[in-house]
């Protein structure tokens with residue numbers, strides 16, 4: 001299938017590691033032009049250099065970060081046809097472990113950053129070709145994750161944002177992806193924390209997680225990158241308001 005992305009321009013959040021970097025690779029492989037964000041300029045340059053992406057060093061958890069990143073991308077690309085909303089995961093912990101500062105970081109880094117990115121990008125996307133937004137959510141939109149209360153609270157809020165915007169921003173399409181467990185730095189750090197908390201080895205934690213995934217393994221980030229590139233492309237032209245689980249069958253809830 002041709003995704004028809006050779007003339008499209010994207011801003012990819014969190015493009016230096018993990019799922020965002022994989023999405024950037026998939027879009028670039030389809031011939032799209034892109035700019036990507038991350039806080040560390042060095043890792044961002046390492047990720048985007050080989051694929052010809054434009055690095056935009058920005059902290060998306062600040063009030064000024066998202067608008068500045070969008071404007072930089074529009075200037076560099078000459079417009080915007082698609083946006084991947086991906087701003088780094090919220091702080092880990094059970095409710096008892098999270099203080100006021102952790103909640104403020106979570107809300108700024110996961111919720112406000114997404115709202116600000118979308119709000120700033122909309123006027124440019126309205127002028128774009130086959131405009132589309134994808135928001136990276138989590139399996140927590142379908143089932144709470146133990147020890148990740150911030151995600152359990154904030155991701156369903158973003159799912160509500162997607163469903164609200166569907167009625168407001170068409171013909172711009174907006175969809176979400178709900179990753180289960182992909183082999184990324186964030187998931188490695190979550191597994192290490194869980195191992196330390198429970199006195200088990202990281203290997204034991206990973207084995208328990210794999211046993212819950214019908215495909216028996218963590219996802220490769222490129223398996224998510226391809227799904228995101230498809231959702232952002234004209235090949236997915238009638239998909240709108242969908243929250244797609246990409247989890248190897250982990251979550252069994254309906255639908």
Ligand SMILES: NC(=O)c1ccc[n+]([C@@H]2O[C@H](COP(=O)([O-])OP(=O)(O)OC[C@H]3O[C@@H](n4cnc5c(N)ncnc54)[C@H](OP(=O)(O)O)[C@@H]3O)[C@@H](O)[C@H]2O)c1
Pocket residue numbers: 013014015016017018019020037038039040041043058059060061086087088089090109136137138139178179180181182183184185186187
């Ligand atoms: N991997 C999974 O299985 C999984 C499952 C459920 C949900 N998710 C969610 O999916 C998203 C991506 O996860 P991942 O596993 O790909 O994470 P990752 O490997 O840690 O990558 C996160 C990316 O976001 C950037 N980033 C983090 N905070 C940022 C900020 N404040 N401003 C700008 N860029 C920022 C990071 O670069 P810098 O550190 O240089 O800024 C990096 O490029 C996260 O929101 C995560 O919670 C992932």
